[in-house]
Amino acid sequence: MDLVNLVERMGEAPTAALFGLITGITFGIAAQRSRFCLRAATVEFARGRVEDKVAVWLLTFSTAVVWVQGAQLLGLMDSADARMMAVPGSWSGAIIGGLMFGAGMVLARGCSGRLLVLAATGNLRSVVSGLIFAVVAQMSLSGILSPARDGIAALWITDGGRNMDLLAALGIPHAGGLIIGVAIAAAALALAYRQRIGISRLIFASGVGFAVAVGWVLTYSLAQVAFEPVQIESATFTGPSAHTLMFFLERDAILEFDVGLVPGVFIGAMLAAWFAGEMRFQAFDDAVTMRKAMIGAALMGFGGMLAGGCAIGAGVTGGSIFVGTAWLALFCMWIGAMATDYLVDQKAGTVTA
Template sequence: MDILAIVERIGEAPTAALFGLITGMLFGIAAQRSDFCLRAATVEFARGRLGPRMSIWLLTFSTAMVWVQGAQLLGLMRSEDARMMAVPGTWSGAVIGGLLFGMGMVLARGCSGRLLVLAATGNLRSVISGLVFAVVAQMSLHGALSPLRDALSGIWVTAGGRNLDLLAALHLPEASGLVLGLALAALAIVLSVRNELGVTKLFMASGVGFAVAVGWVLTYGLSQVAFEPVQIESATFTGPSANTLMFFLVPETVLKFDIGLVPGVFLGAFLSAALKRELKFQGFEGAGNMQRAMIGAAAMGFGGMLAGGCAIGAGVTGTSIFVGTAWLALTCMWIGAVATDFLVDQRRGSPVPA
C-alpha cells in the first residue's frame, strides 16, 4: 500500500480515519464470526472450565502478539513510538480501572468491543449499554468525572515520563515477544482442538489479532509520511467511543483514526451478520436486567478510561507491544470479572454463557 499516495490524494486526517475504518471492519468481521468475548472467557474460567470461549480469547490474545511482534521485527512498526508507550502510565489506574472494568463487563454481559459487535447485529440491549458506556467514558475524559479519574490516576504513575516496556525492563531479547506469542498460540490451538472448534472459528479468532496488528502498522506507516504528528495506535474502544460520540454531536471535531474505527467495527459486524442471516432484534428481559447492564456499562466507561484501555485496548492491543500498565490492567480485569461472577452470578445459579 502506497500510504504517501493516499495522503497526497485525500489528506492526512481522512487517511487516518480511512485506516481506522479498515482496521475496524477487519475487527468487526472477525469478532462477529469468532464470537470473541473476554467476559465469556473469564466466566468459563471462573466456573472451572477451559472451554471454547477461553480457547478463542487465548488464540486472539496470542496471535495479536505474534502478528505485532513479527511486524516489529520486520521493521513495519516500532512499539517505542506507540502513544500508549510514549506517555506516562498509571499503575493505580490500571488496578482500580481494571477491577471496575472486569466487574462491569460481567454485569453488562459483554465488554465494550463485544457490545459494539452485538449492537450491529440488532441487539438493542447492547445499543443502550454501548451508549451509556460512551457517555460515561466522555464524562471521564473531559467531563464531570475527569477530576476523579485524574486523582486516582495520579496516585501511582510510571517513572521517567513514559510507560514501562516489559521486554526492555526484563532485558529480554528482541524476539522474545514473538516466541512467547507462538508458545501461547500453540496452547490455544491445543485447547481449541480439545473443544472441537472448527477451522472457521480458529481463523476468525486469529483475524481479531491480525486486525490489531493492521492498526499498528497502518498508523506507523502514516506517521512516517505525514507532515503533522500522528498518533501510532490500534484497536481500542474506550477513548474512540467517546470521541466518536462527540464527532456526531460537535461538528467541529476533526477526522482521525478513532472516528473511522468504531463505525468500521459496526459496519464489519453488520455485514458479517447479514451474510450469515444472524440479524435479529433483541431487547432487555425485564427492568432488573436493564439496570444491571447500565450499571455495568457505566463501570466499564469509567474503568476503561482510568485503566488506559478496555478489554481490547489494554487487554490485546497494549499487551501485544508489552506495555506494563496494560498487562496489569488485563490481570485486574480478570480478577474483577471472576470475583463478580462468583459473588453475583454463581450465587444466583446463573449458567455458563453459551
C-alpha cells in the first residue's frame, strides 16, 4: 500500500500519529539498549572523563546528522520546510532555556527523553518527574507561564522571519553537513574503540540517530501528499509531552505526530527492557533526591519550551538539520549541566550514574 492509499484509508491525522508511533518505537528500543543520555555524557565530561557515555552521545548525534543530511541529499526531505527552521528562532530563549534545561536534567538525573525511557522500565522516579515535566511544559506553552516564556523569547530573535540555517550562514555546501556528520562519527567510533564499547551498543546508539531521520522523512513524505498542511518534524519531547497530556485530558483533542511519538517511545523502551530482563520498579532514594528531581523536572519543562526543544529536540533533531538556535541551545545545555553538577553534586561529594 502506497502512502496516498494509506492516507485515504486512515486520514491525515491518524497517519501522522502512526508515523509518530513508528518513530517513537524505533527511538525507544534504541535509546533503552544504548543507554543514550545527554545528562550522563555531560556529567562524565564535567568530571574530567571522556569515556563510554560521551562516545555514545557523540555517535548518536553524528549518525543523526549523517542519516538526515544523507536523506536530504537524496531528496527524501527538505530541512527548509521543517517547522523549527521555517519559523523565527529565539537566541535569548536558546541561551536561558538551554541553561535551565541543562541544570534541570542534572537535578532530575535524566533529560526528558531519558526519563520517558526509564519510566517504561518501571522507574517510578522518572514517572513522577516526567509528569511534572509535561505539566510545566503545558503551562509554559499556553498556561500561566506562557507570558514569561514569550517575554524572554522576544528579547533576541533571529532575523528574516526564519531560524538560521548554519550551513547556509557559513557558506558550507549541501554536502558539507554530511561530511561534518561523518567526521564526528569517526571521532566517536575511535573513542568507542578505545573504551571497548560492544558492537551491539554502538548499533543501538546509531539507531537513536536513525529514529530522528525516520521522523523527518516520514513527516516530510506525508506533507507532500496531504491536503491540509502537515508539520515536518521529528523526535522531541517538550511539546509532544504537553500535547500528549492534553490529548488524554481533552475530549476534542486530535491525533497528531506528537501523540503517537510519546507512547511509541514508552512501548519501544518497555519491550526492549522486557526482553533484556531489565524491568524493575525503582523509587526515590530519599526526600532530598525527590525534591531535586521535582525541581529539575520543572526547570526542564519551562527551559525546554523556551529553548525550542529538549536535549533530543534541540540537541539532536534540530542539530541534525543545523538549526542555529538548536545548536546554541545544545551548547548552553552542556554548560548548564556541567555547572550544576559541579555546584550541586561534586561539591557535595555526590556520585551519580
